[in-house]
Amino acid sequence: MFRFATPWCLLLLIPAWYFLIHLKKEKADTIRVSSLDRLAKVPVTLGVRISNFMPLLKVLAVSCMILALARPQSGEQKINVMTEGVNIILALDLSESMKALDFKRDDKIITRLDAVKGVVSEFIMKRQGDRIGMVVFGSHAFTQLPLTRDYNTISFMLDRLKIGAAGPRTAIGDAIGISLKRLEDVESASNIIILLTDGKSNSGQLSWQDAIEIAAQRKVKIHTIGVGTKGEAPFLVEGLFGQRYVYQRVDMDWEALKTIAKKTSGSFFQAEDLESLEKIYTMINALEKTKVEVEKWVEYKELYQRFLVAGLMMFLAYLVLTHTRFMRIP
Numbered sequence: 001m002f003r004f005a006t007p008w009c010l011l012l013l014i015p016a017w018y019f020l021i022h023l024k025k026e027k028a029d030t031i032r033v034s035s036l037d038r039l040a041k042v043p044v045t046l047g048v049r050i051s052n053f054m055p056l057l058k059v060l061a062v063s064c065m066i067l068a069l070a071r072p073q074s075g076e077q078k079i080n081v082m083t084e085g086v087n088i089i090l091a092l093d094l095s096e097s098m099k100a101l102d103f104k105r106d107d108k109i110i111t112r113l114d115a116v117k118g119v120v121s122e123f124i125m126k127r128q129g130d131r132i133g134m135v136v137f138g139s140h141a142f143t144q145l146p147l148t149r150d151y152n153t154i155s156f157m158l159d160r161l162k163i164g165a166a167g168p169r170t171a172i173g174d175a176i177g178i179s180l181k182r183l184e185d186v187e188s189a190s191n192i193i194i195l196l197t198d199g200k201s202n203s204g205q206l207s208w209q210d211a212i213e214i215a216a217q218r219k220v221k222i223h224t225i226g227v228g229t230k231g232e233a234p235f236l237v238e239g240l241f242g243q244r245y246v247y248q249r250v251d252m253d254w255e256a257l258k259t260i261a262k263k264t265s266g267s268f269f270q271a272e273d274l275e276s277l278e279k280i281y282t283m284i285n286a287l288e289k290t291k292v293e294v295e296k297w298v299e300y301k302e303l304y305q306r307f308l309v310a311g312l313m314m315f316l317a318y319l320v321l322t323h324t325r326f327m328r329i330p
Contacts (some may be wrong), residue, residue, distance in 0.1 A: 003300070005071035012066045016059055039114065051326040057318045064311030072307065073300040086130045087147055087188040090120060092163060093197035093227075095138045096168040097250045100198070100233035103274050112198055112227050113163055117273050122194075123153045123281040133182045135178040136159065137175035139167025139203045147186050171204025172197060172256070176211035183220060191220045194284065195260065198227040200253040208256060211262045222264040223284055224257035229272050 004010065081205035094113070131147040132154055145157050176193065183191045193215070201208050215222055223286060232247040254270065261268040267287070271277035 001075035001300075003073055003075065005073055005300075007070055009066060009070040012069070013063055015224060016062050016066065019059065034054050054318060054322055056327055057314055057321075061311045061314035062263060064307045064314065068304040068308035068311060070283065070304075072303040073324065074164055075300040086190045086192060087183050088127070088130055088132045089135055089147075089182055089193045090132065090192075091135045091141075091175045091179050091193055091195045092116065092120070092144075092161065093138070093170060093199065094166045094173075095170045095197075095199055096164055097170075097199045097228075097233075098163050098305035099182055099235055100228055100248075100250060101236060101245070102229050102233045102272075104276055105278075111163070113161065115277060116196060116227065117158055117161065119274070119277050119281050121158055122278075123285055124151050124154050124158070126285050127151070131186055131188070133179075135172050135175055135179045135182060136161060136166050137178075137204075138164065139169040139171060141171055141174040141178045141204070142166065143178060143182055143276075146182060167203070170197060170199040170201055171206075172260075173202035173206035173208040173211045174204035176208060176215060180211070180214060180218065180220060181212045183218075191218070192266075193220060193222045194225065195222055195257070196225040196227060197252060197257070200251040201256060202251075208260060212260050215264050220264060222260050222266040223287075224261045224266065224268050225280055226252060226254050226257050226268070227277070228252070228271045280313075 098111060098113040098116075100112050101109045103110050103112055105115065105118065106235050129149070130152070131149055133147040134144040134154065135141055136144045144161070145154060148154065172195070175195065175197075179193045179195075183193075212222065228250065230252055234245045235248050236243055237246050254268075258268045260266070267284075267285070269280040271280055297330060
């Protein structure tokens, strides 16, 4: 944002430019001769041409000083979010099955995890005022990032998630349990877990049935997303003759995810391709809106110094040149 703190000073530009347009050369002593025809053949030097711009340099210098007097300022808009917001925990599956290559982006085959990273990152940047945390799980679950409003840090951590970092299996119950603990850290009127997985719960100390009973008691809503296609999926594996594609069956328990969502008043979504995954997060973003009371202000930075220095430099150049190289003698 840009403004002048004292814009009425700009009115001084009118007489300054009026002076330039209607400037007349001062009358000098003249010598009367019978004819000037011979002088017309004398070539005009570069110095003479430059000297004609001296009045313009003077007016530009004065104009810059007038602009400095008007106090130009550049402003940066600040937004202060005055709300507790919604607490959202992203529970992301990092089990070995997330290596399945059944998603495409820009006609390029990508893993399920890479597809999830891109869509989740966009979802995060669309939120305003919410605290977002991240829990990852495989054979066990752990907190990747506690609740925060630093969305850039969340995206940074999301981009560095690796398949298998939490073990090869799938502990959905533990993931919900750790997510519930993180939601206890900061009080909020609304607590949400977005659980994303492509497998069947086959590991962990806490069963998903017990976990959702606790979530229901605490009124924590869980949205569940099942990623990938049913049946066999392609995987890239190392062999004696290099890498090759192998189709492997991935166990999926959509019924469990539906039950988790239903018991906690959440929603179940199934994402079999990138387009459907993007639509799902768009729908969740629309469902879980935060009522945010926003206070805006603008922080201005003074810029008059630049115009003042430029005006003084041009005026100094005018004085030096008109009293030396381009001095006029009557």
